[in-house]
Amino acid sequence: MIEFRNISKVFRHNEREITALSEVSLTVKAGEIFGVIGKSGAGKSTLIRCANLLERPTSGTVFIDGHDLTALSESQLVQQRRQIGMIFQHFNLLSSRTVAENVAFPLELIGTSKNEIDNRVHELLNLVGLQDKATQYPAKLSGGQKQRVAIARTLANNPKVLLCDEATSALDPATTRSILALLKDINKRLNITILLITHEMAVIKSICDSVAVIDEGRLIENGKVADVFMNPSTSLAKDFIASALHIEIPEHFRKRLSPVDTGDLVPLLRLEMTSQTADQPILSQVSRIFNVDTNIISAQMDHAGDKNFGIILLTLSGHVHHYEDAIKYFKDHHIKTEILGYV
Numbered sequence: 001m002i003e004f005r006n007i008s009k010v011f012r013h014n015e016r017e018i019t020a021l022s023e024v025s026l027t028v029k030a031g032e033i034f035g036v037i038g039k040s041g042a043g044k045s046t047l048i049r050c051a052n053l054l055e056r057p058t059s060g061t062v063f064i065d066g067h068d069l070t071a072l073s074e075s076q077l078v079q080q081r082r083q084i085g086m087i088f089q090h091f092n093l094l095s096s097r098t099v100a101e102n103v104a105f106p107l108e109l110i111g112t113s114k115n116e117i118d119n120r121v122h123e124l125l126n127l128v129g130l131q132d133k134a135t136q137y138p139a140k141l142s143g144g145q146k147q148r149v150a151i152a153r154t155l156a157n158n159p160k161v162l163l164c165d166e167a168t169s170a171l172d173p174a175t176t177r178s179i180l181a182l183l184k185d186i187n188k189r190l191n192i193t194i195l196l197i198t199h200e201m202a203v204i205k206s207i208c209d210s211v212a213v214i215d216e217g218r219l220i221e222n223g224k225v226a227d228v229f230m231n232p233s234t235s236l237a238k239d240f241i242a243s244a245l246h247i248e249i250p251e252h253f254r255k256r257l258s259p260v261d262t263g264d265l266v267p268l269l270r271l272e273m274t275s276q277t278a279d280q281p282i283l284s285q286v287s288r289i290f291n292v293d294t295n296i297i298s299a300q301m302d303h304a305g306d307k308n309f310g311i312i313l314l315t316l317s318g319h320v321h322h323y324e325d326a327i328k329y330f331k332d333h334h335i336k337t338e339i340l341g342y343v
């Protein structure tokens with residue numbers, strides 16, 4: 001549905017050249033939610049703005065639904081852009097227009113009849129859950145409500161593609177979740193392909209099917225979210241994943257953690273469960289087979305796509321000489337197991 005083919009973008013600024021994108025090739029399949037993640041200045045905004053030629057690449061081509069946008073005339077481009085909706089971090093609503101008038105705006109531009117506009121606006125406000133705010137002005141709305149208006153407005157033209165430029169970055173966590181749920185709902189219900197950019201792995205994890213990591217204008221990782229989470233190949237992707245899956249040794253354990261077993265201590269383990277193992281009752285198996293008890297200190301189980309994974313901190317207790325067997329059993333079952341120390 002969206003294909004970037006060898007996209008490069010060089011900005012010239014005060015006699016200086018800044019390469020924002022370097023030979024980026026990327027395909028977003030019809031119907032999927034594709035997330036691009038990268039640090040500040042990595043080139044995310046430039047990339048997403050190339051998808052509707054708000055930014056023209058210095059070289060390379062952009063295909064939307066099979067059409068090479070870079071080869072279109074200005075009027076053909078205007079036509080094609082109606083297939084491509086876009087929402088922004090700061091919503092970009094018209095403050096002098098009510099909610100309903102904001103949503104009606106793109107329909108007025110293409111000469112839709114008043115009756116049709118009224119019906120469509122009603123339908124769209126229902127879809128985003130703002131039917132009771134039609135006559136309010138944006139200044140009276142919360143950030144989440146403003147983003148809902150922006151989503152309704154961009155859906156007015158029935159786009160096939162929705163571009164989300166850090167759409168939840170200005171929102172609190174609960175509102176972020178509700179906007180992400182709305183985007184997922186729109187994707188499923190209206191079969192709209194979504195390309196989003198973000199600097200938060202949590203956003204990718206919660207709604208994306210595929211992810212690409214960009215760094216200094218280059219695409220460094222690209223794949224299904226579950227695969228990248230399970231098997232990141234770059235240290236940047238690992239860092240992003242660690243930021244989404246964060247677990248620490250509780251303070252009172254950290255204080256008494258010893259690097260060696262002084263005889264009466266128990267091992268503190270860190271287990272990394274992947275999709276291969278997270279669905280199996282490994283802990284009870286270990287207890288049963290080796291007669292050791294597991295005591296969970298801290299855990300975070302999560303999912304990306306249809307895959308479960310997680311990290312567990314636990315202590316083993318019971319038959320001392322069986323600890324090694326238990327640890328070997330974890331490892332044999334593809335659980336990355338680390339002894340953090342003894343407590």
Ligand SMILES: Nc1ncnc2c1ncn2[C@@H]1O[C@H](COP(=O)(O)OP(=O)(O)OP(=O)(O)O)[C@@H](O)[C@H]1O
Pocket residue numbers: 011012013018019020038039040041042043044045046047199
């Ligand atoms: N119009 C411009 N003129 C000159 N340089 C630009 C322009 N737009 C972007 N850049 C530069 O291109 C690089 C990529 O910028 P871009 O905004 O795409 O990154 P980003 O990943 O979206 O960052 P952020 O998350 O901070 O918005 C940066 O070095 C930026 O300074």
